[in-house]
Amino acid sequence: MDLEKLTELVIELEVDDIADAVKEALNEGKDAFDILNSLTKGMDEVGRRYEEKEYYLTELVLAGETMKEAFAILKPVLAAADKAEDNVKIIIATVKGDNHDIGKNILGSLLLSSGFEIHDLGMDVDENTIIEKVKETGATIVALSTLLTMTVEHIRVVHEALKAAGLRNKVKLIVGGAPLNMELAKKLGADDFADDAVDGVKHIKSLAGIE
Ligand code: B12
Structure with a gap:
């Protein structure tokens, strides 16, 4: 799973496929922060298309859903071992x-x-x-x-x-x-x-x- 492909899936609003795609990228050993970066790039492009009136509110909503699906998979992986800050x-x-x-x-x-x-x-x-x-x-x-x-x-x-x-x-x-x-x-x-x-x-x- 190429990182570019993840960006594309967000742009194409593939809300049903994004979770599996993120899982696949993680299984291949891709860095979780790089994955997050690719997804955010996709959101930027969605924003640009909205601005250019190629996308409308429905697409913004779907993009939001797509990002949430993806992040649900990433979240536990991003968890670090260091728990030293728990009093802040x-x-x-x-x-x-x-x-x-x-x-x-x-x-x-x-x-x-x-x-x-x-x-x-x-x-x-x-x-x-x-x-x-x-x-x-x-x-x-x-x-x-x-x-x-x-x-x-x-x-x-x-x-x-x-x-x-x-x-x-x-x-x-x-x-x-x-x-x-x-x-x-x-x-x-x-x-x-x-x-x-x-x-x-x-x-x-x-x-x-x-x-
Ligand atoms: C998804 C989305 C929506 C979804 C939001 C879903 C949700 N639950 O969040 C929905 C459909 C609800 C929506 C609605 C609207 N949206 Co909207 N939306 C977007 C979109 C496409 C993506 C935002 C996003 O989630 N990005 C991904 C995340 C990961 O990035 P992020 O939020 O920027 O956060 C990162 C950093 O900024 C930073 N960060 C964020 N917060 C904080 C806080 C701290 C303390 C720190 C340190 C860092 C930090 O860290 C994050 C991760 O790295 C953007 C376009 C864009 N590219 O930003 C437009 C955009 C923000 N929306 C826009 C608009 C105009 C609207 C509406 C007014 C549309 C309308 N006509 O109704 C409404 C506003 C409703 C409202 N009252 O808020 C405009 C705003 C223009 C402006 N400058 O004011 C944008 C820029 C689109 C555009 N290009 O025109 N939207």
């Missing part, structure tokens, strides 16, 4: 108004397999829900995802709400998602940004003072 609590969420959760879920799974304690609030999450969870869990890191240009401003809302609640100096705020970059992230009040979930884990380890 992290809240993850997709911001208010945004219903994209595939990237957030990948980040959550990688963090979980790195041994962090994860509290996943889901998607379309408002600032009050985040504040309550920080208070309840004593989490020291909040990781927010947003894929829509329209919703990036909600990062600032969370930053301000944490400040108003007297919690901003107790938590590190890291954000990710396609419309963001480090400069914008900082402008919106975040402490850090990472391009992808693998890098996100590295950044979070550094924010938590590990490594």
